[in-house]
Amino acid sequence: xADRTPVLRVDPDEVPERVLVMGDPARAELASRRLKGRRQxxxxxxxxxxxxxxxxxxxxxTSHGVGAPGAVIAFEELSRAGVRRIIRTGTCGGLAxxxxxxxxxxxxxxxxxxxxxxxxxxxxxPALASVDVVTAIRRAVASTxxxxxxxxxxxxxxxxxxxxxxxxxxxxxxxxAIAVEMECAALFISGSLNSLATGAVLVADxxxxxxxxxxxxxxxxxxxxxxxxxxxxxxxxxxxx
Numbered sequence: 001x002a003d004r005t006p007v008l009r010v011d012p013d014e015v016p017e018r019v020l021v022m023g024d025p026a027r028a029e030l031a032s033r034r035l036k037g038r039r040q041x042x043x044x045x046x047x048x049x050x051x052x053x054x055x056x057x058x059x060x061x062t063s064h065g066v067g068a069p070g071a072v073i074a075f076e077e078l079s080r081a082g083v084r085r086i087i088r089t090g091t092c093g094g095l096a097x098x099x100x101x102x103x104x105x106x107x108x109x110x111x112x113x114x115x116x117x118x119x120x121x122x123x124x125x126p127a128l129a130s131v132d133v134v135t136a137i138r139r140a141v142a143s144t145x146x147x148x149x150x151x152x153x154x155x156x157x158x159x160x161x162x163x164x165x166x167x168x169x170x171x172x173x174x175x176x177a178i179a180v181e182m183e184c185a186a187l188f189i190s191g192s193l194n195s196l197a198t199g200a201v202l203v204a205d206x207x208x209x210x211x212x213x214x215x216x217x218x219x220x221x222x223x224x225x226x227x228x229x230x231x232x233x234x235x236x237x238x239x240x241x
Contacts, residue, residue, distance in 0.1 A: 005077040008062065010042035010049050012081035016058035018238045019078055020231075022089050023071070023183065028063035031089070031231045035059065047074055057239040068114035068157065068186035075190035085241070086191065087133060088200035089234040091218060091227070092153060092181040094207040095173040101207075102222040104148040104230060106137050107200040110185035111177055115157030117189045127155070127188040133199030136240040140233040141201070146226065151178040153202070155185035169208055179204060199237070203230050 004011055022028055025048045032038050035052025042049045046065035053059065060083075064074035078086060092105055099105065110127040112118070117127065134150075141148045154169065154177040161167035169180055184200045191198030203226040205218040 004042065005081060007044060007073050008042050008047050008049055008077045009044040010081060014041050014051060015078065015081040015083060016051065016060050017082060017084040018057065019060045019062055019083050019086050020089060020234050020238055021062050021064050021074065021086055023064055023066050025063040027227065028061045031061045031235070034231065034235060035061070046070065054235045054239055059235065059238055064183065067182050068155065069116045071183040072116055072186045072190060075187055079190065079194040079196060083196065085133070085197040085238065086187060087137070087198070087234050087238050088184060088187050089230050090181060090183065090200070090202050091205045091223070092179040092202040094179050094204040095154070095169060095209055096149070096178040097210060099149050099178055099204050099207065100147070101204055101220070102226040103204045104141060104146050104226065105153065105179045105202040105204060106134060106141060106148055106150040107153050107184050107202060108134055108150060109152045110155040110188055111152065111172060112155060112185045113157060114155040114182065114185045117185055120189055120193065125189070127185040129188055129199040130191065130197040132241050133197050133237065136237040137199055137201050137233065139240060140236040144229055144233065146229050149178055152176055153178065153184055154180040156180055156182060167208070173209060180208065197241070201230055201233055201237070203227050
């Protein structure tokens with residue numbers, strides 16, 4: 001066990017160069033069922049990693065938990081294990097009115113309000129997805145009949161806005177953000193620092209600017225169905241390039 005990474009608890013020699021990441025360990029297990037020769041590579045706390053093949057290509061699936069500080073641990077250890085391409089598949093809240101529940105969001109860049117990347121790079125440094133990964137995700141989405149949107153997301157460190165400072169989501173929407181989530185900026189900055197190809201495709205499971213307070217419910221069939229499609233899209237894009 002001494003050769004395993006400290007947190008993911010994976011043997012670097014067993015980790016392929018292409019990894020699909022997501023917050024939820026249960027969703028990682030769901031994604032892993034699509035892999036041939038599925039095997040668990042590591043497990044510790046919220047971090048679970050599975051390996052196998054997708055269309056004959058070696059890939060892995062890793063869960064990173066909720067929020068950028070914990071997710072960065074996963075991204076860093078994957079990089080140290082020799083991973084070169086990472087795609088995040090997760091959920092988000094729509095900010096643009098046209099981003100409806102169950103729609104897909106292809107992420108091109110992220111606003112860095114994540115709570116961790118300011119400790120990694122100077123504030124002006126942009127968090128951008130890799131062009132080739134965005135292109136691969138576009139191709140994978142185009143092969144489906146799912147509605148999709150493409151643009152910048154707001155990566156926030158706070159899930160529930162507080163009563164004292166309130167929410168700044170309307171401001172960021174006016175600036176051009178089409179959705180809000182919690183990890184993409186950290187992934188893209190990790191990619192820049194470690195020369196990784198990174199990208200993300202997300203499912204909208206609500207809209208904090210347009211839904212009534214208390215109406216948020218990610219446990220609906222429209223979201224579940226879109227998550228299934230998103231996982232397939234993520235795996236196809238992962239091996240395209």
